[in-house]
Structures are given as structure tokens and as C-alpha cells.
Amino acid sequence: MSKCREALDVPQVTDERAGQARATRLPSPREAAGRVGAREAGAGVGGLFGADNSSPHPRPLPTTRFNRGGRGAERARLALSALIAVFVAFVALTATHAADRKLEIGRVATPAEVAGWDIDVRPDGQGLPPGKGSVKDGEEVYMAKCAACHGEFGESAGRWPMIAGGRGTLTSHDPTKTVGSYFPYLSSVFDYIRHAMPFGDSQSMTNDELYAVVAYTLFLNDIVDDNFVFSKDTFASVKMPNAAGFFDDDRETSEKSFWNASPCMKDCKPPATVTGRARVIDVTPDEAKPKPPRE
Numbered sequence: 001m002s003k004c005r006e007a008l009d010v011p012q013v014t015d016e017r018a019g020q021a022r023a024t025r026l027p028s029p030r031e032a033a034g035r036v037g038a039r040e041a042g043a044g045v046g047g048l049f050g051a052d053n054s055s056p057h058p059r060p061l062p063t064t065r066f067n068r069g070g071r072g073a074e075r076a077r078l079a080l081s082a083l084i085a086v087f088v089a090f091v092a093l094t095a096t097h098a099a100d101r102k103l104e105i106g107r108v109a110t111p112a113e114v115a116g117w118d119i120d121v122r123p124d125g126q127g128l129p130p131g132k133g134s135v136k137d138g139e140e141v142y143m144a145k146c147a148a149c150h151g152e153f154g155e156s157a158g159r160w161p162m163i164a165g166g167r168g169t170l171t172s173h174d175p176t177k178t179v180g181s182y183f184p185y186l187s188s189v190f191d192y193i194r195h196a197m198p199f200g201d202s203q204s205m206t207n208d209e210l211y212a213v214v215a216y217t218l219f220l221n222d223i224v225d226d227n228f229v230f231s232k233d234t235f236a237s238v239k240m241p242n243a244a245g246f247f248d249d250d251r252e253t254s255e256k257s258f259w260n261a262s263p264c265m266k267d268c269k270p271p272a273t274v275t276g277r278a279r280v281i282d283v284t285p286d287e288a289k290p291k292p293p294r295e
Contacts (some may be wrong), residue, residue: 121187125235132231133212141213145198154220164220180221184246
């Protein structure tokens with residue numbers, strides 16, 4: 001070991017570059033290898049800042065416009081802008097691909113299927129199907145498919161709703177909503193019966209049966225006479241009794257007197273006070289007494 005240590009020792013030389021008589025020791029092989037590795041690992045840093053990492057006396061870092069945010073900052077801004085542009089393009093491409101992608105779920109509805117759902121009728125009669133029905137024919141349909149729930153005269157059977165009568169009761173303490181007392185438009189009556197009746201077997205009636213049963217319902221509410229025939233041509237001649245009962249929201253005028261320009265927002269109610277206690281006014285029940293056994 002002593003021979004190896006002596007072999008690694010090297011003579012001292014004079015460093016002429018320092019301009020002074022200062023003795024330095026040459027690096028050992030291990031130190032030299034470490035410096036070489038450090039120089040290779042930090043080559044980018046050394047080349048960037050102008051420092052020689054392999055020298056025992058590295059040069060001081062020069063102060064240039066690059067170090068103060070000149071061309072380096074500009075390059076950073078350009079790189080960031082390019083990255084943002086790439087990201088935006090990627091998001092746009094992904095969104096376009098998602099919009100064009102087909103999930104292969106379901107299929108396009110056929111015209112017949114669309115027509116089966118597109119059966120609403122407007123208040124002016126647009127959307128009415130072809131057909132017609134009289135009050136007389138409607139009575140037969142009503143007795144067969146409606147009277148079991150709504151009663152023979154629309155008075156209700158059991159818990160089922162009334163569909164006739166109740167006119168003039170909407171402003172009373174017990175309003176009764178029926179076709180004659182509540183519905184403002186004939187299209188609403190037609191639509192509801194067409195979509196939902198008979199209960200449990202909706203849309204099972206033909207167009208003629210539908211027209212006929214609506215005509216009979218109007219007759220039960222004294223809206224048409226017994227000779228009435230309902231169709232597209234006679235739709236506009238029917239005037240519902242409660243057509244004027246529905247109007248646009250007029251609270252800005254009808255309820256303006258209730259408004260307060262400076263509403264109370266804090267401590268609006270006076271504090272509650274106790275006016276009497278149960279023990280004082282003798283309302284506390286006595287101790288529970290055993291109940292007599294049931295017979």
C-alpha cells in the first residue's frame with residue numbers, strides 16, 4: 001500500500017498562469033477522472049455561460065444581454081407560444097374527431113316512428129289528424145272505454161277524476177277542474193285524450209273514435225249539442241267556457257301594491273316573548289293513566 005501511495009504522489013510545479021509564485025499540486029488520476037466527468041456532465045452549462053469546468057480556476061461568468069433576459073427570454077417566449085399553439089390545435093383536432101365519431105348506438109328513426117310521436121295539436125287546430133266523429137258515436141265509445149272510471153255522465157266513479165261539471169267553482173274554496181270548468185283550449189282536451197286515454201291502453205282508439213269521444217265529452221259539459229260532429233272543419237267553432245280564465249302574467253301591475261321599495265333585510269320581526277307557561281295556565285296533562293284493556 002505504501003508503494004502505491006508513493007506512486008500516486010506527483011511533484012509540485014509552478015503555476016505560471018496565475019502570475020505569481022504559487023505552488024500547486026497536479027491532480028491525481030482519480031481527481032482528473034472526476035473533473036473530466038464533471039466537465040462532460042456540465043458541458044451545456046459551461047458552454048452556455050462561458051465557464052470552463054475543467055479548469056481549476058474557472059473564468060467568472062460574463063454579464064451579457066443574454067443573462068439579463070435578452071435573446072434567451074425571447075426564445076423562451078417563442079417556445080411557450082409554439083407550445084400553446086400546438087395544444088390549441090390538438091384540442092381542436094380532438095373535438096372535431098369526437099364530433100365526427102359514430103358511437104354505433106341505436107339507429108336513425110324512421111318517418112313512421114317520428115310520426116307516431118309527432119301528434120301534438122296547436123290551439124289553432126294545426127296538427128289535427130284526418131277523421132270525424134259525432135256525439136252519438138262518441139257515446140258508444142265513451143260507455144265502452146271511459147265510463148268505468150269517469151262515470152256515465154262524467155261525474156267520476158270512485159277515486160277517478162270528474163270530467164264534467166264544476167263550472168264556476170274555480171274561485172271557490174273547493175274548485176273542481178273538469179273539461180268544461182278548467183280547460184281553456186279544445187286542443188288541450190284533444191291532446192290529452194289522444195296521448196293518455198283510455199288509461200292503460202293509450203293511443204288504441206282510431207281517429208274517428210277519438211273525434212267522437214271528444215265530441216261526447218264536450219256534450220257532457222254542455223259545450224255542444226247532441227247533433228255536433230267534430231272534425232278539422234268544426235274545430236274552430238267550439239268555444240271553451242274558461243278560455244278567458246288564462247292570461248299572461250300581470251303581477252307587475254296587479255300585485256304592484258304589495259311591493260315594497262325598501263324591503264326589510266335584517267331584524268325584521270320583533271323578538272318573541274313568552275306570554276304564559278303551561279304550568280301557570282294549567283294545560284299540562286296529568287300523568288299518563290293506564291289505558292283499559294281492549295275487549
